[in-house]
Amino acid sequence: MKKRVAVLRGDGIGKEVTDAAISVLEAIGRRFHHEFEWVYGLLGGEAIDTVGQPLPDETIRICEESDAIILGAVGGPKWDNHPSHLRPEKGLLQIRKHFELSVNLRPVQAFKSLLSVSPLKEEVAEGVDMMIVRELTGGLYFGEPSFHDNDKAVDTLVYGRDEIERVVVHAFELAKQRRNKVTSVDKANVLESSKLWRKIVEEVAARYPEVEYDHMLVDAAAMKLITYPSAFDVIVTENMFGDILSDEASVITGSLGMLPSASLRVDGFGLYEPIHGSAPDIAGKNIANPIGAILSTAMMLRSSFGMLEEANALEAAVKNVLESGFCTSEFKNIGRQILSTTEMTEKIISEIER
Ligand code: NAD
Ligand code: IPM
Numbered sequence: 001m002k003k004r005v006a007v008l009r010g011d012g013i014g015k016e017v018t019d020a021a022i023s024v025l026e027a028i029g030r031r032f033h034h035e036f037e038w039v040y041g042l043l044g045g046e047a048i049d050t051v052g053q054p055l056p057d058e059t060i061r062i063c064e065e066s067d068a069i070i071l072g073a074v075g076g077p078k079w080d081n082h083p084s085h086l087r088p089e090k091g092l093l094q095i096r097k098h099f100e101l102s103v104n105l106r107p108v109q110a111f112k113s114l115l116s117v118s119p120l121k122e123e124v125a126e127g128v129d130m131m132i133v134r135e136l137t138g139g140l141y142f143g144e145p146s147f148h149d150n151d152k153a154v155d156t157l158v159y160g161r162d163e164i165e166r167v168v169v170h171a172f173e174l175a176k177q178r179r180n181k182v183t184s185v186d187k188a189n190v191l192e193s194s195k196l197w198r199k200i201v202e203e204v205a206a207r208y209p210e211v212e213y214d215h216m217l218v219d220a221a222a223m224k225l226i227t228y229p230s231a232f233d234v235i236v237t238e239n240m241f242g243d244i245l246s247d248e249a250s251v252i253t254g255s256l257g258m259l260p261s262a263s264l265r266v267d268g269f270g271l272y273e274p275i276h277g278s279a280p281d282i283a284g285k286n287i288a289n290p291i292g293a294i295l296s297t298a299m300m301l302r303s304s305f306g307m308l309e310e311a312n313a314l315e316a317a318v319k320n321v322l323e324s325g326f327c328t329s330e331f332k333n334i335g336r337q338i339l340s341t342t343e344m345t346e347k348i349i350s351e352i353e354r
């Protein structure tokens with residue numbers, strides 16, 4: 001099969017982990033006889049420096065002409081004091097909106113071989129296998145008005161019925177293929193948008209009698225996520241709650257660098273990126289964990305290209321490398337062998353080629 005993929009490496013470790021993911025996909029291509037064409041585009045801080053905008057028109061064109069998008073991460077201190085429309089993060093929000101990537105899937109799985117390194121007790125982290133379904137193109141991130149001056153700041157939290165319904169339906173459909181359980185997370189004791197959210201969850205749930213569901217307030221959910229995480233199957237929630245809860249959930253796996261994500265349009269077109277950021281504190285040192293980025297491309301193989309065997313082979317390669325006692329440097333003092341970004345990538349490639 002031949003596939004054209006837009007590659008937006010972004011800033012900081014975004015470049016390093018994306019290069020890692022591309023090398024791994026090249027190995028998958030060799031083993032399974034696929035040809036990937038990589039088309040590189042600018043996004044984020046580098047795009048601001050080069051062409052004066054965080055999401056250049058050329059990048060949109062490249063993405064529109066591709067079968068899927070791979071993204072690293074954007075941002076960094078260099079651009080932190082820019083006005084909102086000239087921040088790297090704005091480019092990320094614009095690309096999500098432009099391509100209507102309204103459903104963001106963030107799977108969280110505890111690898112058996114890393115259980116002992118999770119900051120949580122082994123018995124708490126054991127067996128965790130959840131899917132966080134985050135609404136990605138609405139809510140506080142996009143509501144208008146949005147501004148601040150010296151004396152006042154305004155953000156607007158607005159959700160329309162259709163925006164809520166499509167992500168909730170996606171969550172229930174996913175639950176049917178998993179353990180038939182949905183937890184909807186909101187703040188319905190305070191927020192009007194959450195009251196509508198809850199109502200729509202009830203309506204959708206009525207169409208899926210085989211799926212068990214409950215509602216949880218976000219503060220309690222944050223607590224339960226690290227006290228009893230294996231109780232969750234599918235979590236569905238609005239944009240900002242999903243952002244925060246998924247970084248929190250990543251500690252179950254031992255590192256933020258482990259978690260992949262897929263951002264999907266209703267017709268299945270997708271953008272694939274790790275959930276972490278550009279990590280300026282470790283950028284340029286060849287120590288970033290590339291596994292979140294690499295596992296994101298497994299989601300691409302499965303979801304955008306229907307390459308199930310290939311995705312399974314990639315995930316198995318990652319698992320085997322972890323089980324052989326290797327990890328990257330953010331896992332400290334745990335008696336495992338620490339690898340650089342490129343060494344970890346090579347190990348995973350060797351597993352694929354074995
Ligand atoms: P971050 O995710 O970049 O880093 C948080 C911490 O986790 C840091 O200590 C970092 O070193 C560590 N970390 C992150 N990814 C890692 C990896 N793969 N391997 C090892 N350690 C890793 O979050 P931040 O520091 O709050 O933000 C830095 C910049 O990234 C900001 O400009 C922010 O806006 C941006 N950001 C971008 C994205 C994205 O592009 N999707 C996501 C989050 C943050
Ligand atoms: C993420 C990031 C982004 C978000 C930022 C950089 C805009 O934190 O992808 O999780 O909040 O969605």
Ligand code: MN
Pocket residue numbers: 243244247275
């Ligand atoms: Mn985030």
